[in-house]
Every structure is written in structure tokens, then in C-alpha cells.
Amino acid sequence: MDERAAMELIERARAETSRRASALARQWDEIVAASQFTSGDDEHDPEGATIAFERAQVQALLRQAQDELVALGQAAERVLAGVYEVCERCGGPISEGRLTALPATRICIACANRR
Template sequence: MARLVESSRGDNADDEHDPEGQTIAFERSQLAAVTAETQERLAEVRAAVRRVVDGGYGTCEVCGRSIPDGRLEARPTATTCVEHAARR
């Protein structure tokens, strides 16, 4: 997706004079936002996998207690217990 956004960046540079320019700019912005969010989620998943490998998965990074299974099922990339997640 990032390549698609980048490759279309020069297209329709004069958006305000193109009848579809605003739509194209909006779609490009939407795609860029989705791409950034996807990259952020991927980074969270990779960090969770590292915690699995290192033995720290399921442990709150603030207090060191176990993160409840229900929280990990709902949010597998969680790094804090429910108590500390509520404080953020």
C-alpha cells in the first residue's frame, strides 16, 4: 500500500482544478492513514512475538503480574494488565 501511495503522489498534483481531485486527495489520505495504522499494528505483533520468544509474553510491563487470559484473547498484543491499561 505504501508503494501505491508513493507512486500516486505526483499524479493529479493540481487537485483543486481537477473535478475528481478532492476525491483523489481524500482517498490518498485515507490509504496513507490505513497504511500507517497497519504498520503500527504489525510492529505491535512483532513485539508480542519477541516477548513470546523471550518468555515475557503475558507479563505486565509495569507491575510484572500476569496479564489475564481474557485480556490477551481480546488483545493479544497487550503489554499491561487491566489495572495499568486503565491508567494510560
């Protein structure tokens, strides 16, 4: 994969992840705003556990999206350094198909399967 194609792939993934992160941030804000009108007593509130679970789930998904944006930035740096298609564990090649599916990946499929 040439540098231009790799950067386009990463940019598409970054745009999609940014949209997801923005939507999750809005959802988080809505949950927080809605919880201002509840008693805050999760133990006795039949909706309390659901609200707490929903808040934790959205927070985890938002953190995952933010981490993915960081990883995509690092992937762009690897493209510029000429090592985007090189596995960080074994030094072998990372297939184009794997990079297309996971633009921020740092390891080849063989190393991923060794976990």
C-alpha cells in the same frame, strides 16, 4: 496460556494483519495510478479533495498495519522470553482474554484504564 497457544495466536494475528497490509498497499497503488490521470489541481478539481483524503486515509491505515506487524513481532519475542503475560507497567498479569483480543498488547487492562 502456554507458549504454543500464544505463538499460534500471534501468528493468526500476523497473518490477518499481513493480508490487510497487502490489500491496503494494492489500494494505495491504485490511488496513485489513478491520480496520474488527474490535473493535480486539488483546489479547482471537484474530485481533488476526495482523492487527497482517500490517499491520506489509506496511507495512515497502511502505516497502522505495518506498526501492528512490528508489535506482533515484539510480542513473539516476549513469548520466547517468558514475559508475554506480564504487564510492562505494573508487572502484574495480563489476562488471557485481553491477550486473545489484543495479541500485541503490553499492558494489563487496569493499566490501560489508567490512561
